[in-house]
Amino acid sequence: MTIGDDAALQLVISLNxxxxxxxxxxxxxxxxxxxxxxxxxxxxxxxxxxxxxIAAWVPCSQPTATAAVLGLESAGLIRREPDPTDGRASRVLATERGRSAFADLARGEAEVLSKRLASLRPDEVRLLAEAAPLLRRLAEAAD
Incomplete structure (x- = not known):
C-alpha cells in the first residue's frame, strides 16, 4: 500500500x-x-x-559544517584526530561529554513529547507508539 503525494507531504510537514x-x-x-x-x-x-x-549528511555546505565543528570542539563536545589516510585532513568524533550532552538533549525532547502525549486519548498514544519502529526504519533507510 502506498499513500499519495499529498499525504506524504502532510506527513513530512507534520514531522518537521x-x-x-x-x-x-x-x-x-x-x-x-x-x-x-x-x-x-x-x-x-x-x-x-x-x-x-558531515556536510553531506547534515546536509549543509562544507564551511557551515566547519563552523559547527569549531563550535562543538570549543565546547568540548567533539575532538579532532589526524586522518590516517590523508595527512592534510582531520576527522572529528564525539567526546564522552558530547555523547552525554546529545543524550540529555534527546531526553529533554522526550519529556516534552511525553507531556504532549498526555493530551491524547489512550488509543491515539498506542497508535503512535506502534508507529515508532516504522518511523525509525524510514529514517534509517537513507543511511
Missing part, C-alpha cells in the same frame, strides 16, 4: 513541525540546530568522520 517545536520547547543547552545535527551524527556513529562527510 513536531521536531522543531520539541527542540524549541526543550533546552538545547546553547547548541545550534546545525551543531545538533552534527553532534547527532557523531554520537550515533562508531567511527570518526571528515568534514565533507
Amino acid at each position: 513541525r513536531l521536531t522543531r517545536s520539541l527542540r524549541r520547547a526543550a533546552s538545547a543547552g546553547g547548541v545550534q540546530p546545525t551543531q545538533l545535527a552534527v553532534l547527532a551524527l557523531l554520537s550515533r556513529q562508531q567511527g570518526p568522520s571528515r568534514i565533507g562527510e
